[in-house]
Amino acid sequence: MSPQLIAVSIDRDSPIPLYHQLARQLTAAISDGQLQPGDPFENEVALGTRLQVSRPTVRRAIQEMVDQGLLIRRRGLGTRVANRKVHRKFELSSLYDELEREDRRPGTLVLERETVVNERAASALDLPATTPLLSIVRVRTAEGSPLAILHNWLPPAHADITREDLEQTGLYAALRARGCRPVVARQSIGARKPTPTERKHLRIHGTQPVLTMTRMAFDSEGKAIEFGDHCYRSEDYTIDLMVDER
Amino acid sequence: MSPQLIAVSIDRDSPIPLYHQLARQLTAAISDGQLQPGDPFENEVALGTRLQVSRPTVRRAIQEMVDQGLLIRRRGLGTRVANRKVHRKFELSSLYDELEREDRRPGTLVLERETVVNERAASALDLPATTPLLSIVRVRTAEGSPLAILHNWLPPAHADITREDLEQTGLYAALRARGCRPVVARQSIGARKPTPTERKHLRIHGTQPVLTMTRMAFDSEGKAIEFGDHCYRSEDYTIDLMVDER
DNA sequence: CATATGCGAATGTCAGGACAATCTCTCGAT
DNA sequence: ATCGAGAGATTGTCCTGACATTCGCATATG
Numbered sequence: 001m002s003p004q005l006i007a008v009s010i011d012r013d014s015p016i017p018l019y020h021q022l023a024r025q026l027t028a029a030i031s032d033g034q035l036q037p038g039d040p041f042e043n044e045v046a047l048g049t050r051l052q053v054s055r056p057t058v059r060r061a062i063q064e065m066v067d068q069g070l071l072i073r074r075r076g077l078g079t080r081v082a083n084r085k086v087h088r089k090f091e092l093s094s095l096y097d098e099l100e101r102e103d104r105r106p107g108t109l110v111l112e113r114e115t116v117v118n119e120r121a122a123s124a125l126d127l128p129a130t131t132p133l134l135s136i137v138r139v140r141t142a143e144g145s146p147l148a149i150l151h152n153w154l155p156p157a158h159a160d161i162t163r164e165d166l167e168q169t170g171l172y173a174a175l176r177a178r179g180c181r182p183v184v185a186r187q188s189i190g191a192r193k194p195t196p197t198e199r200k201h202l203r204i205h206g207t208q209p210v211l212t213m214t215r216m217a218f219d220s221e222g223k224a225i226e227f228g229d230h231c232y233r234s235e236d237y238t239i240d241l242m243v244d245e246r
Numbered sequence: 247m248s249p250q251l252i253a254v255s256i257d258r259d260s261p262i263p264l265y266h267q268l269a270r271q272l273t274a275a276i277s278d279g280q281l282q283p284g285d286p287f288e289n290e291v292a293l294g295t296r297l298q299v300s301r302p303t304v305r306r307a308i309q310e311m312v313d314q315g316l317l318i319r320r321r322g323l324g325t326r327v328a329n330r331k332v333h334r335k336f337e338l339s340s341l342y343d344e345l346e347r348e349d350r351r352p353g354t355l356v357l358e359r360e361t362v363v364n365e366r367a368a369s370a371l372d373l374p375a376t377t378p379l380l381s382i383v384r385v386r387t388a389e390g391s392p393l394a395i396l397h398n399w400l401p402p403a404h405a406d407i408t409r410e411d412l413e414q415t416g417l418y419a420a421l422r423a424r425g426c427r428p429v430v431a432r433q434s435i436g437a438r439k440p441t442p443t444e445r446k447h448l449r450i451h452g453t454q455p456v457l458t459m460t461r462m463a464f465d466s467e468g469k470a471i472e473f474g475d476h477c478y479r480s481e482d483y484t485i486d487l488m489v490d491e492r
Numbered sequence: 493c494a495t496a497t498g499c500g501a502a503t504g505t506c507a508g509g510a511c512a513a514t515c516t517c518t519c520g521a522t
Numbered sequence: 523a524t525c526g527a528g529a530g531a532t533t534g535t536c537c538t539g540a541c542a543t544t545c546g547c548a549t550a551t552g
Binding site for chain 1: 430433438456466468480485489
């Protein structure tokens with residue numbers, strides 16, 4: 001009944017922090033199925049001694065995994081692998097990434113790409129109302145069928161994103177390639193009847209509604225990255241997320 | 247341009263951890279407006295010296311606030327109060343709490359309260375399929391108008407929640423009163439046409455859709471607390487949330 | 493004048509130790 | 523046999539200390 005020892009190799013010369021190297025490999029052991037939900041986890045001090053790292057480093061690695069819902073810690077008892085249901089899949093991802101991960105052949109049709117002045121978007125991004133923004137309208141398809149209409153506004157710093165960038169990789173991937181990583185976003189999700197234009201582009205029949213989401217995304221320094229106003233075919237799409245209180 | 251010194255009193259005899267005492271008071275200084283977005287923040291070592299606490303303690307307090315989007319840290323530069331747009335309002339709350347906070351006179355009409363066996367709910371809560379669950383159906387009103395139909399299933403441990411509990415306080419408040427705190431939840435949000443029953447209870451006219459949300463909530467130990475299947479009048483309700491990647 | 497270089501300041505990482513709080517389990521007394 | 527006290531194990535909190543990394547800015551250099 002002693003906890004399973006997970007093989008971990010740590011590289012002290014790597015620029016990647018030790019606690020993160022640790023967390024990545026321990027996380028892999030869980031997603032590999034090497035550790036099952038409910039399994040006991042090697043205790044902090046033993047793990048530290050075995051791997052020749054200090055307890056704070058081990059604690060930080062474990063904390064990372066606890067924050068992601070992978071582990072449950074209880075004082076006096078120990079650490080265990082959490083129930084699979086509470087494992088956090090993802091937090092901040094884009095539709096394109098999701099479709100790609102599920103292998104559903106995502107495609108993009110760029111309907112518009114121009115510089116505009118839009119007070120609502122500028123205000124959402126916390127920029128002056130007259131700031132020129134890059135406005136992008138796309139139709140996202142999966143396996144050839146339209147799934148969503150995505151309208152995004154970007155601050156001037158990213159005004160040089162091209163149609164090709166968008167068609168080949170998706171907006172978030174293009175932003176990441178430019179070293180711009182969204183870290184925090186405020187989203188608002190609702191539902192409504194589609195407009196005639198939306199009905200046409202999304203091939204909506206009858207009285208099916210659309211699911212709408214607006215999003216303001218910021219980087220780690222709090223700089224605005226993107227404002228998006230999206231609408232999805234409700235038959236084909238739900239928004240899944242984990243929320244947690246720490 | 248030296249940073250503003252925030253008055254903080256720490257009580258070393260309190261059972262509340264020092265880092266949390268610190269974080270609470272510094273957070274208060276921001277919500278009070280004592281510190282404005284963009285203001286520089288006293289650096290870690292100075293703060294520690296001034297308050298006679300160690301640097302790790304200060305760091306942990308600051309980290310708590312960074313996690314909530316209140317502060318921005320940049321190596322080599324310092325810490326600043328974040329842009330207000332990225333301040334996280336709340337993460338995991340209930341409709342009742344939200345309405346109450348906005349002073350919209352929430353009310354509850356309990357339509358059903360009985361013990362059932364439901365495979366879908368049991369599976370979502372990671373319980374055996376034949377576990378008897380308390381099934382609760384409520385209509386939530388705000389200022390007298392119906393806003394949502396809430397269908398929840400609870401594990402046997404909470405089978406003694408009464409109609410009165412639900413009518414007076416709301417489900418989450420009742421659970422909290424029993425020492426049961428939801429910490430992590432998995433949600434799925436979508437949209438669809440309402441059923442005839444929903445149209446009647448929510449007084450939906452024409453072809454207005456409903457916004458739907460299902461939620462599985464767990465406590466800090468990963469134990470199931472609640473499975474909910476809700477639907478909202480889309481004209482009156484959006485789901486707002488912050489997502490972040492750390 | 494433009495560009496490098498270097499310095500100070502601040503946060504990031506890591507170590508090692510000490511004690512407290514909490515849980516489980518065993519052992520002993522009744 | 524049952525119940526309670528205590529021991530052991532494990533995580534939670536806090537401290538001190540050290541060095542690395544990154545950024546802005548002033549100064550030196552071409």
